[in-house]
Amino acid sequence: MSGSRVVIVGGGFGGLYAARALGGAPVEVTVVDRTNHHVFQPLLYQVATASLSPSQIAYPIRGVLRRQRNTRVALAVVAGVDVAGRRVVLRDGALPYDFLILAAGARHSYFAHPEWEARAPGLKTLDDALTIRDRILLAFERAELEPDADRRRALLTFVVVGGGPTGVELAGAIGEIACKVMTRDFRRIDTRATRTILVEAGPRILPAFPPRLAAEAERSLERLCVEVRTGEAVTRLENGTVWLGTRPVPAGTVLWAAGVAPSPIARSLGVPLDRLGRVVVNADLTVPGHPEVFVIGDLAALAGRDGRPLPGLAPVAIQEGEHAARNVLRAVRGEAPRPFRYRDRGTMATIGRAAAVVDLGHLRLAGYPAWLLWCFIHILWLIGFRNRFLVMMEWAWAYLRFERSARLIVRGGDDVTMAFRSPPG
């Protein structure tokens, strides 16, 4: 096969759906990612809170694309794009392309405080999720051994920064673990005394949802012992203490779910970026002056039909990926590209084990019915993932037994797991 070379940067939803749409087409496809797996991001918070294990929501990119003989996969770090030379610059080498689909995604933004990242990890990758899982589980373990009551209270205080869907899901899941799941596990501490604080600088949580659903979500969170603090911002972050405005709150664990920082690869394109650092794309998803370069997903800034920017959600990335792939094939055939139109099928967020909010436009649900719908849609969506059936079994089991199946501290802080290797003396 010696057709046009298409390089896809990123194996997230956008990149993977673009690659699949090019399967069997007369082009040579290369997918580059810095990890070897695709992550089903909507369930990442369940790994972070020990409900699911990594292999249940992640799958090797090679495995997904194994049968596409025109597609190869490279595990490599992309340093930038040489737009004039039409090649993707790797940390070690380069990949020439005729068409580029850039789907490198985003991480959390710590605004003017990059040093906060180490103290308040965000949740974008499997590695992040395992870091957060270890921190949450270790906080309870340390509290159990802590003789001082004040320090114990601080260890049992969890602050989640950012009231969007990720923050709501994380806070709800932590509240649920503490209030309902782990109550019988410890002897000295009462995990029900755990404080989980969800901080949102804006006037309400879930700003992308209708106010009624956001209010429902807030009530569901409160039933899971989560304190919701709107209109408060983090002003300072030290080890063991987070400042909300001028007030210090001793907290052993701070998690970050606020702000978005697009991949720095965007800057190397030399095209206009928006205020957040995303690439401002044409209606056909190409960048100005380069009809061979497509940018999709969280890295692209594009307005929807209502003039508001399209949100950083999996359905947007998927539809853009498929559209970019079709535009590549149109260009190969000498046809004109078509503009992208997002078909909004709704948004949803889940709060703990049996509550959620769902906004499908014409249908707005909260509580248990919304949660059932959430489960149903997410399990359907796992189609193509081999482990859909196994995840369903695992969920059913966890639901019935009210257990956390993946409550393992694997890396556990070097102080704990590494101690054996360098014995004293």
Place this chain on the structure above:
Amino acid sequence: MSGSRVVIVGGGFGGLYAARALGGAPVEVTVVDRTNHHVFQPLLYQVATASLSPSQIAYPIRGVLRRQRNTRVALAVVAGVDVAGRRVVLRDGALPYDFLILAAGARHSYFAHPEWEARAPGLKTLDDALTIRDRILLAFERAELEPDADRRRALLTFVVVGGGPTGVELAGAIGEIACKVMTRDFRRIDTRATRTILVEAGPRILPAFPPRLAAEAERSLERLCVEVRTGEAVTRLENGTVWLGTRPVPAGTVLWAAGVAPSPIARSLGVPLDRLGRVVVNADLTVPGHPEVFVIGDLAALAGRDGRPLPGLAPVAIQEGEHAARNVLRAVRGEAPRPFRYRDRGTMATIGRAAAVVDLGHLRLAGYPAWLLWCFIHILWLIGFRNRFLVMMEWAWAYLRFERSARLIVRGGDDVTMAFRSPPG
């Protein structure tokens, strides 16, 4: 409850079965471990070779002991034992005891070369298994991107040092991945060209098994493209090269399954150790001069009925744990302790997906029947583990689909996964 205080160091097979045997008894039990989970070690190599994920073979110690109201669990690093003061010294604090059951286990021994550990990881913990999994998967990824044929060949060479059950199982599983499982995943490399070398310094592999079964195992390994090299020892280990005798073999991945180094906690007891560093225990599993201190599992040196030392196997640790617990309860009741007798029910090792060797004394099997028996016994043995059914499902699925379910590089070498966080420029 204010009975005698029993401290158990280690949550492996020995420690956990000792703790369970003390459930409901009129004693206060504390289990100390540096990790929060018990690992089903006989299946650890399946995590290392991406067949199972960590949560399928590990379970939180708190979860196992949750219903034992007389038992608490402490996640802590033990620095040593103060035998005279009757307390376990933690890195941060101390635990006083009336009875101690020391089950701190062993790691691999690198003999006179502790610096080899970083170059050739061993397989004792979940953390080890994930390290090995990442290295194996990354070797194939790097080979796929490597333009130089010699370096590619070195990256596709795996050396497993040590021909005991762990080495045999590891080498067989690597050979199987390369020869059978991943053949369709890559475009540039042919994974069937992978060299897997099993090195054993002694005259044959599986010295604890009868010669006929060891020979069968060797034939099974060769069918999985594994080269078996007996009578050869590793004399030097550099990055990228392992010396077998005087001959250098370029090898990207070296794994260590030779030798045993008991926990250094043993030394703090101040009692005689054997040549390997294990505590020489009395027939009742106590240490000389201290009827309140029991040592069990891989840390204990005790001769079986035939005069040969008991092997470092799970069944030995389990039976010793239960026996030590019963002797503690006898002492509490003012009764004399009883000597321990090991009931040998057989040993087994598995080679890849459909071959194994089983030695039950009166029944010796090899090949497919042995493998079926191995599966059956290990699934039965998982009783008490909540995920027995799920593991069975996962195995059945993997067997039918010939897939690796957990083929994720999560930590993936800092150079790969961390790159995004500190972008160039």
